Amino acid sequence: MTRKKVKLAFITNDSSRKATFKKRKKGLMKKVSELSTLCGIDACAIIYSPYDPQPEVWPSQPGVQRVLNKFRRMPELEQSKKMVNQESFLKQRIEKAKDQLTKQRKDNREKEMTHLMFQYLSGGNNAMNNISMADLNDMAWLIDQYLKEINRRVEMLTKNSQGQGQIMAPPLPMLANGVAKVEEVGQGSNNGQGLVDMNMSMNMNMEVNVMQKQPWFMNLMDGGGGGGNDATPPLGNVSQQNGFWPNPFFQ
């Protein structure tokens, strides 16, 4: 079976066209036949060509007659519901492809965001300086989703470990430093600074303490977040279910 890429256009060369017709017609009939057998259904095909005054049919003249009668007996609406021609068929396929593309792009975007989140987690602050506003929003959403999942899982695990009471989290160093202490691990490749030293590496053309002057932004941050190196209490505010942006986007 030779595989030449065929351009989907009328074949101008007469003999080439006739040869193609013979082969593809045969293949088409075979496919109809297989469909009918595999799925145990009624089917028929009719082909009119310039090469034959009589149409070529499958399964047979009487067979086609029977299927067409069955078809014609149906109410008009039922006949036309799933009826297509080249144009409408192509439009259907285009819609489907568009949907698949949108979904794939969405998935890829989420994956990229997750990747970025992990980079921030282990790489330090410099990476975060150049994020755009749109990405910030998505990142916030993703972080919240992730936290939700973590909380769900933690809850599940603590329920299962039969009443061990309060989880005692040891005073935890920043992840960047803490990696080495965990059993399973990795050689963390993260010699970057901890996440907390934001102010120093901020690259924006603004005064660093501008934040403290603006109470307007307080609701953006977990209660009491001024600049600087606050030590994060373990198991902080577990109930941040709604995220910190008043944004219907990720309810």
Added chain:
Amino acid sequence: MLKKKSSLGRQKIPIEKIPKKSHLQVTFSKRRSGLFKKASELCTLCGVEIAIVVFSPADKAFSFGHPEVESIVDRYLSRNLPQESSALQLVEAHRNANVRDLNAQLTQLLNHLTIEKKQGEEIDHVRKARQMQNWWENPIEELGLNELVQLKVSIDDLKKNIGKIASKCMMEQSNMFPPNIGANGFGRYNNFENKQGVGINIASTLPNAYNYLDFRHGYL
């Protein structure tokens, strides 16, 4: 490392009625679509006229026809000769032109889709490799309680820091442009409501000056 296949690929099956109903249904769907596609191609390549009628396992009628199912079926049943008129030929030519354009559009979409799928696979691949080094990048279900707690702390912190950046960003924004305060005080940033499907919003609402790094395209 487990390699997960998205589909079984092309497998040879015997040509007899498929025993499992769900399998049968799926097969019908796919093969019907493929059949119509082949018929459509035959029409374009060789300039022939075709009609196909199939009944689904649920007895719904699916039909494909070029130029139309109706005209072919009528022609067959009444043994009439086809009617050719210059008007019809003009309609036909117009239609064929449309079909050409639609085909081109579809091909382009399918190409984009292939590219995006490849990108997705690459991202997965990179992530799997990173998971070998970084325990915290593993799926949440695979992490132990201690690890989860530790991870949570770090992410909480990240969230805070992101919030700080956002504040500064917005501040700078409002210093440069007259404020455009909407209902909840966040002005034009309410436009995040341009949701595209569920979940992640892709649209940026800032003027170009503030896309410091369009990492969507640049960083992987």
